[in-house]
Amino acid sequence: MEGGDGRKETTAAARAQKEAAAAGISVRESLQHAWASFLGLVRKVTARSEEEAAEADMRAAKMQVEATDEAEAKKKQLAD
Numbered sequence: 001m002e003g004g005d006g007r008k009e010t011t012a013a014a015r016a017q018k019e020a021a022a023a024g025i026s027v028r029e030s031l032q033h034a035w036a037s038f039l040g041l042v043r044k045v046t047a048r049s050e051e052e053a054a055e056a057d058m059r060a061a062k063m064q065v066e067a068t069d070e071a072e073a074k075k076k077q078l079a080d
Contacts, residue, residue: 018078025078029071036063 040060047053 021078022075025071025074029067032067032070033064036060036067039063 037060040056040063043056043059044053047056
């Protein structure tokens with residue numbers, strides 16, 4: 001405790017809470033990437049043409065980009 005008012009402990013607790021939240025966001029992002037990859041693979045395997053397979057790849061990539069964008073926005077919101 002610094003100065004007897006508890007500010008240092010509160011700051012450390014707040015920082016730890018933000019870091020835990022950021023870690024949770026990163027885990028969720030990783031799971032969303034894995035899910036997008038899985039769905040893309042399933043769609044690619046079940047595609048009836050090369051065009052459908054290419055579309056499956058594009059949709060999987062789009063889902064991954066959206067997951068990354070969402071995670072970055074949430075982490076930025078935490079930092080503010």
